[in-house]
Amino acid sequence: MNKYAPIGFFDSGFGGLTVLKEVRSLLPDYDYLYLGDNDRAPYGNKSSKEVYEYTWECVQNLFKKGCDLVILACNTASAKALRKIQQNDLKNFPGKRVLGVIRPSAEIVGDYSITKKLIILGTQGTIDSSTYLEEFAHISPEIDVWQQACPEWVPLIEAQKYSTEEGKQQIVKDVERALKSLPSGDVILLGCTHYPIIQDIIEEQVPTNVKVISQGSIVAISLMSYLERHGWMKTKLSKGSTIEYLTTGEKDQFETHASMILEEKIKAKNIIL
Structure with a gap:
């Protein structure tokens, strides 16, 4: 029987739950x-230094709680913190691994395109980092990529105001701008892992020939493949089909919103970093 060694998931807020939901469905x-x-x-409007420091603080907290494998279920953290954590910080944590969501997405999403022209919507931090452009240039240089920041979306989602008339107008405005650009x-x-929460609103604004792709299932399949290729990690992870939720924010608000996203009643614990 393995010691308690859960797979850790980190996000700046609620968005990573959209990835966790798909992962749990595939790897229950x-x-x-x-x-x-x-x-x-x-995190999208924060400096690279802040994103790295906050992300690494949370990752270390997950390590302390028994996680040998942590998924940064956040594009901004994956763009601004993952490389430094992997190349520098993990040297002091043998046997620990941290993975992101950008590379798995870049490896697969081009296959969905017929025209080989792709629009990426993300936070200001993710777009400014150019990480997606670098990944596509390396993995699929034939893909023409247009990036657009949607800085208002995460605040709308975190505040649960995306279904208001004002919120919908902002989303529609950004989608129309992206479609005109490419x-x-x-x-x-x-x-951004928050964006699947408003995917229905986005899909209402696009032509029928345009596919809107979220990252949850892509990351889930990538993680399953990773575990099959890294048996030493797979054997370290515990299998009890349990799940625990921690938030640095207001517990009741987290429970309400998370229960809606996951479509099941959840209980969370508040954590002070």
């Missing part, structure tokens, strides 16, 4: 521990 046997840094969300684009990648 594992234990999971989710940490949302809601108190300091959103008229022949036939795939929109939601390059």
Whole structure:
């Protein structure tokens, strides 16, 4: 019987739950521990230094709680913190691994496009980092990629105001701007794990030939493949089908919103970092 060693999931807020939901559906046997840094969300408008420091603080907290594998279920953290954590910080944590969501998405999402023209919508931090452009240039240089920041979306989602008339108008405005920027684009990648929460609103604004792709199932399949290729990690992880939720923000608010996203009643614990 393995010691308690859950797969850790980290996000600046609620968005990573959209990824966790898909992962649990594909890999239900594992234990999971989710940490949302809601108190300091959103990350998209923060400096690279702040994003790295906050992300690494949360990752270390997950390590302390038994996680040998942590998924940064946050594009901004994956863009601004993952490389430094992998290349520098993990040297002091043998046997620990941290993975992101950008590379798995870049490896697969181009396959959905017929025109080979792709629109990426993300936070200001993710777009400014150019991480997606670098990944596509390396993995699929034939793909023409247009990036657009939607800085208002995460605050709308975190405040649960995306279904208000004002919120919908902002979403519609940003989607229309993206479609005009790359008229022949036939795939929109939601390059922020918060955005699937408003995917229905986005899909109402796009032509029928444009596919709107979220990252949850992509990351789930990628994680399953990773575990199959890294048996030493797979054997370390505990399998009790349990899940625990932690938030740095207001517990009741987290429970309400998370229960809606996951479509099940959940209980969370408040954590002070």
